[in-house]
Amino acid sequence: VNLTTPALFRTYRTALDYARADRTELEELIRSAGFFRNKAKSIRLATKEIAELHDGKVPNSMESLVALEGVGRKTANVVLGNAFGTPGGVVVDTHVNRISNRLKMTNQRDPVKVERDLTKVVPEEDWVILPHLFIQHGRKVCSARTARCSSTRSAACAAGRRLRTRVRRPLAAFRGVSGSAPVRWMRYTAARLPTGLFSWHCRQLPTRFS
Numbered sequence: 001v002n003l004t005t006p007a008l009f010r011t012y013r014t015a016l017d018y019a020r021a022d023r024t025e026l027e028e029l030i031r032s033a034g035f036f037r038n039k040a041k042s043i044r045l046a047t048k049e050i051a052e053l054h055d056g057k058v059p060n061s062m063e064s065l066v067a068l069e070g071v072g073r074k075t076a077n078v079v080l081g082n083a084f085g086t087p088g089g090v091v092v093d094t095h096v097n098r099i100s101n102r103l104k105m106t107n108q109r110d111p112v113k114v115e116r117d118l119t120k121v122v123p124e125e126d127w128v129i130l131p132h133l134f135i136q137h138g139r140k141v142c143s144a145r146t147a148r149c150s151s152t153r154s155a156a157c158a159a160g161r162r163l164r165t166r167v168r169r170p171l172a173a174f175r176g177v178s179g180s181a182p183v184r185w186m187r188y189t190a191a192r193l194p195t196g197l198f199s200w201h202c203r204q205l206p207t208r209f210s
Helices: 005-011 015-019 023-029 036-053 062-066 073-082 094-102 111-121 129-140 156-161 171-175 181-192 195-208
Strands: none
Touching (some): 005 023, 015 036, 062 073
């Protein structure tokens, strides 16, 4: 997506531009993002609704956002949290779903139910940053098939727990990291610890800060 948007944003500047875009041209611009035909259709219809019903401005409420063509709760949460700074909940994509289950922060698979569980244990001020941290961790370390920690076994978290006696947390440095306790711990371990130790620290989040 990040590779697709620069050319897209140079070509279209307003909601009306997108609504009036040539379908074939729009599809070609977003082809690399996958499912480009369905996405192009949703973009044109949603921006038409934004132009006609919201004076060309993206609405800032969950109810209005999910009423737009192709916009679900995940996309609405992304917009509310990152564009308006007023998150309606926690963004749950495939990485957030997987990692929150591995960390035992939820035992649900349905994104709406996962979000409900996460909002109970994650402070509201961290609803925006937590998905970014989980997504980064999911891409770099805790992948879907086999987590890339120090052990070559697929049971990455169980292998990481064997490192427990070798891990020490410098409290003074940790206290200097901003955010609530779970987010500070994620930021601290992500920035300072070897990749092989990160899974063990993530595993401790639900109990360490309960």
